[in-house]
Amino acid sequence: MSRVAVTGVGMTRFGKSNDSLKTLLLKASRQALIDAGRPKVDAIIVGNFMGGPLAQQEILGSILVTELGLGHIPSMKTEGACASGGIAFRQAYQLLKAGAYKTVLVVGGEKMTHIQTNHVISAVNHAMDNSSMESKTGLTFPGYFGVVANRYMYEYGATKSHLAMVAFKNRNYARQNPLSQFQAATSLEEILSARMITDPLGLFDCSPISDGAAAVVVQNVAREGVEVIASGQASGTPIMQEVDDLTRIPATEEAAKQAYSQAAMEPNDVDVLELHDCFSMTEIIAIEELGFFERGTGFEAVEKGLTNHGGDIPVNTSGGLLSKGHPIGATGIAQIVQIVEQLRGTAPNQVEHARVGMAQNLGGTGAYSLVHLFKKEGA
């Protein structure tokens, strides 16, 4: 089994862009290839969710192969809703680990802001099981996670203020990240009094509609680079009525268990964490499922500042989905870009002495979860 490392990263600014999906993917890809020293690429894997309905564009793999002038190398797209990027990265990792390729370009992207919001919401809902009654009666993602937040607050005594603290932290990080979608200062008061989306989730508790792309070059031939030391992936039910406990996302717990086991590590070994905060509530659940805090205590950890820079485990120093933005197919790769930058020592909101980083990417309401662990070069 080979040593697999990320040797190049690239990312467009997230937010509203005039670029097409193809152009966004190309920009991030070219940056990553230059950053990696322009290696010979053996395959391209693209993470994307809604290229068909929103951009009228599939076959993204072969479009990139052609446009980048890479001859006839194999390529494909992977889809797992908001985990499409993480899934693409995992395929590259597994195939490189096995020696099937030497260098893989992994790129994720989405183009969302050019379409009417109701069409975007319809397309995002393709990430539910549409044969289920809840989907037919109009459940949306904010609707789902609003219910989750109400249940969590009821079970454990958290309040809307705890949700706001997550959004506030991530916005403050995003202000230092030149590629993030939202860079304006805010306050807990503004967050708490913002327009309600689905009670108790207000505007700042929900990740935005975004354009953007992110790319990484992954290799098994380089001695340098940020090493990938574990890859966990699990599935879970996409149907609300089948969920045993709404305050839990078992696929995340399972993916983390796999990753810790592969790396022979535990939460305490992780120095910096990017996780899937599609909603503020989801961040609190994720820090529990990933083993950083006991079940039902994540909100207290947030209140104590333990997920801040300087705390036990700095979370979403990129700004997270909430404020960096959430161009869906890009998200899983963008998280890895931030972790790689952290372990290189060049990240926005750099965590000092960061040696081990984790990226966790969620798809659907809990349909997919991926956990990857990374180690600083030479660490």
Place this chain on the structure above:
Amino acid sequence: MSRVAVTGVGMTRFGKSNDSLKTLLLKASRQALIDAGRPKVDAIIVGNFMGGPLAQQEILGSILVTELGLGHIPSMKTEGACASGGIAFRQAYQLLKAGAYKTVLVVGGEKMTHIQTNHVISAVNHAMDNSSMESKTGLTFPGYFGVVANRYMYEYGATKSHLAMVAFKNRNYARQNPLSQFQAATSLEEILSARMITDPLGLFDCSPISDGAAAVVVQNVAREGVEVIASGQASGTPIMQEVDDLTRIPATEEAAKQAYSQAAMEPNDVDVLELHDCFSMTEIIAIEELGFFERGTGFEAVEKGLTNHGGDIPVNTSGGLLSKGHPIGATGIAQIVQIVEQLRGTAPNQVEHARVGMAQNLGGTGAYSLVHLFKKEGA
């Protein structure tokens, strides 16, 4: 490196179905799992192209994991237009070869007949590069391959009769396949006088709009099963204006080269072939690119009956895309189902003494091509 074999196959009837995409995928999956003796499954890979725009359904991997009661095993969808199924199979093969999993369920499907034809055509066109001028001016897939057919006839002296011979052969095979979409007898005269789609391609020269699913169980732990002995994949330009020679599909030649090299075989070693006859013209080009006949002579081979049962290389004994049907994501897997049945000795239009089989799956106008080789158990 492990021995990888197909140990179970399943397939719904192709054509117009009242089942949802989810139900079609489940039916084929359950058949394949039963056929394989209900092994413990480690991962699911789904090939699908238009689940979003046509069925409003993505996250097919996790839906199947949940519905089949497989706990939290990893899953995903792969997309490469009409090669989505072949790409899904290749991922399973590569990961099993490397020992990453022991048993993978690969299932492909599409639901197309419930939607107005113009919407289907729009969605199929997501398999072109929509930033290109040709796409903006209204090029469709029948339009593309109509131009190809005209050029081929001009260059090599083929006629519409040669195209009709391909369609006639495949219909005759489909009549023996209980799962095929079209089972009515036809004649060369009927084919030649049928409604024109894009000159010179008439109705019988074009694959239909279909619903359906196909599944295979692939394992690296079984001593039995039909062995997968090679997997080739290549990309090509999706833009007509960038194609050097319209009578060629270089990705197919390259994928075949890889497969022959891996298996240390040549065309002469192959006893039975399923290839991607999205149009009758495409079959003639494919038998040339795969090395069975010299460039520009495929149409003569068809005329001589060399691609018939009993000829040098029986092609599309399932009925092919033209008459078995073409539910896009299912096609790459359905081809493999037919080859496995041929090598088991249980296929419709069984080829006697078939030892080695090939399946070739195309995506877009030449954006992706995959070639897999299979060997009879014990051969």
